[in-house]
Amino acid sequence: MQTRFTPEQLADPRIARANRILRSCVHCGFCTATCPTYQVLGDELDSPRGRIYLIKEMLESGRDPDPRTVRHIDRCLSCLACMTTCPSGVNYMHLVDEARAYIERRYRRPPFERLLRWTLAWILPHPGRFRLALRAARLARPLAALVPDARLRAMLRMAPRRLPPPSPADAPQVFAAQGARRARVALMIGCAQRALDPGINEATIRLLTRLGCDVVVPRGAGCCGALAHHMGRERDSHAAAARNIRAFMAEARGQGLDAVVVNASGCGTTVKDYGAMFEGDPLAEDAAAVAAMARDVTELVAELGLPEGAAAPRPLRVAYHAACSLQHGQKITRQPKALLRQAGFEVLEPADAHLCCGSAGTYNLLQPEIAEQLKARKVATLEALSPDVIAAGNIGCMVQIGSGSRAPVVHTVELLDWATGGPEPRALSAGGAAQARQPGGFRMPADAR
Template sequence: MQTNFTPEQLKDPAVARSNQILRTCVHCGFCTATCPTYQVLGDELDSPRGRIYLIKDMLEAGRPADARTVKHIDRCLSCLSCMTTCPSGVHYMHLVDHARAHIEKTYRRPPMERALRSVLAAILPYPRRFRMALRAARLGKPFAGLMPAQLRAMLAFAPSRLPASSPLDRPQVFPADGGRRKRVALLTGCAQRVLDTEINTATIRLLTRHGCEVVVAEGMSCCGALVHHMGREDDARGAAARNVRAWMREVRAGGLDAIVVNTSGCGTMVKDYGHLFADGTLAEDAATVAGLARDVSEVMAELGVTPTEDVGGLRVAYHAACSLQHGQQVRTAPKTLLKAAGFEVVEPRDSHLCCGSAGTYNLLQPEIAGKLRERKVATIEETAPQVVAAGNIGCMVQIGSGTALPVVHTAQLLDWATGGPRPAALAVP
């Protein structure tokens, strides 16, 4: 793609990076075949190729974002399926992230929309605030019919019960069982710590049982992904910087073999910290942290699993989270591990398509997200599974809201197969 940025514009590192990405695109349109929003909406501007043209025009003109551009960029899931499909290697993620940051700086959203996004940014990354908000949401559920669509969507996802806060999420060290094979840090997350505390608990059991000393680092916070995808770059860098400093203290104190992430949306973000801080004083440390980041399935693939429990060949539909299969290019490890642990693994058709969760997308774009959830649930239920496994809490909540099937984290199934308790969602009545 030909671009026409001025030499002055290209002095901005973000513009220079976007220019490189735009010039990689050859207009082939392969991305349209795997873009979920294009399949649902059928609008060229709701495809990666269409959005690339909008972003190019906006950035080249150096103008504030307009309502038309904002509408189509907001509709992007950032599922990154287009990056898996693209034969030219267009790094769409960095391009759309730049566009969102530009929109946040230059576009004045309507008051209600602005307020909603501010509330989400102020609550979701903070477990205590999020827990309080979910408790308040339960009181508002009887009045959901009187509220706007986005508020109704938020109330719909509020669970009827919340697990108690887990003491395992506090800064501490969990020793390895037997001889230590690895020393790893665990990102405990923010929303996950509130919605399903058992995921971290099962992950810690799984890792320590397989010879990992697990560190929950002092000073660790949200990974920054939620605000990053809303274009709030300063907030995202602030959260990421806290994590870089917290984990580098552990690297320098006792060394780390990996930083384990069991929420794949967070994993994609942490693995990109090197890019986020490429031009700052934290560049070297951020690159080190990004290089250490691993999904829990990647670490377990290195360690290997030997099942000790008979899981009865339970039929598991594996849902490939977009942030794992497209964002991190981790596709086979979770399925291979589940099979090795004694489960029968089935994969739904169109597994490359998003379920509609996408961070805050199902709250900000509930109509499109609902259509994608219906499609995803239908393809899962076609496989007649006994349980659904996924590696991302957002996907688990999104899919779970549309099916009666139990939905659990892959780590929970691996923990059960290797000596842990049967997941509560699979408890025999």
């Protein structure tokens, strides 16, 4: 693609990077075949190729963004299916991230929309605030039909009917390896996941300690910054990321780290991009070091290997949902399915597995109409397999699919933990009976999910 940036514009490293990305696009249109929003809306400007043209025009002009450009960029899921399809290697992720940051700096949204985005950025990355908001939403849920704004209705309807208590496993501490230590790893405990389903972190800790890892929950770590990052709020996202970088590097420089383990794939894609996010920053070297250590939990478990004798406690048909951030963002496609099969589960893959479920961070809250269409399509393809359970590697996908599916939805790591001696995932267990003390140094909360 030909660009017309001035030498003065290209002196800005951000514009220079956008220019390189733009010029790598050859207009082939392969991306349109795998873009969920183009399939739903049928508008060229709601495809990656169309958005690339809009971003080019916006950045070249140097002017404030117009409402049409903002609308079409806001509709992008950042599912990154286009990057998997693109034969030219266009880094659409960095391009759309730059476009969103530009819009956030230069575009004056309507007052209600500004308030809504600020509220999401203020609440979601903070588990305590998020729990309070979920309790309030649960009380207001019966009145959702009376709320005039579709986005607020979506937020109320997404509130869970039951909210698990905080987990003691999320406090800064070290969980000792069982048997000979094979690795020392830090666990990113995240933010929204801690409020919605703390059992995922607990299952991760049990599984990794069982495989010979000392698991560290570092002091000062928390939200990865992804939620704010994808809304263009760079100050918030970089502040959150910087806290994590400092926390993980303090552990690495202290007793050493072999990996930073992430069990929410949306977070993992962002953490693995810390080096690019902090390019030119004083934290650049440390950011790149953390990014290099980052591993999805299934990546690390595949490297360590499941223990001999790992076996599903009972036969289950598992429909595997490949989260976009895992299959497109991190290019992890084989390990989760291979591990589930090795553990004795029957793994089923839905049609159009490359398409997004519509969750995409805050997308299902900010673009509920499109997200509902994508959810309905995804749930239909999963339920067509007649599964006993649906497994995914990202909390956002789990909540999105779970709000429309009759089948229980669990995290992949919960099934692997169960197959290697852990408790049955709460979504599968009858009545969710309280669990006894579990290996790893903490008591499982009685009604954790």
